[in-house]
Amino acid sequence: MQTTYHIKAGDINVNLLESIKKLFRENDPVTLTVQLEKPANQDQFELFLKSEALQKKYPPIRVDNDIDLSSLANEVNL
Secondary structure (H helix, E strand, C coil): CCCCCCCCHHHCCHHHHHHHHHCCCCCCCCCCCCCCCCCCCCCHHHHHHHHHHHHHHCCCCCCCCCCCHHHHHHHHCC
16 A cells, blocks of 8 residues: 655654554554655745854864874774
8 A cells, every 4th residue: 555645844743643543553564754855945034044053053173283182083993
């Protein structure tokens, strides 16, 4: 049996899942596939604001040139 639902993400809730569950027997394997039907269109300014907020949250860090990052990584991987 195959059923296709075209719904908005906000309409997904426990009641929907329960109604799908009632269509099948208890031990039937069920596969749910979720697909975004159209790409989200974000304007450039919105993306800029998000990246700016991330840069403020995680500012660049300067690392002293004398630090051997490879040896530090090797110590962590031991």
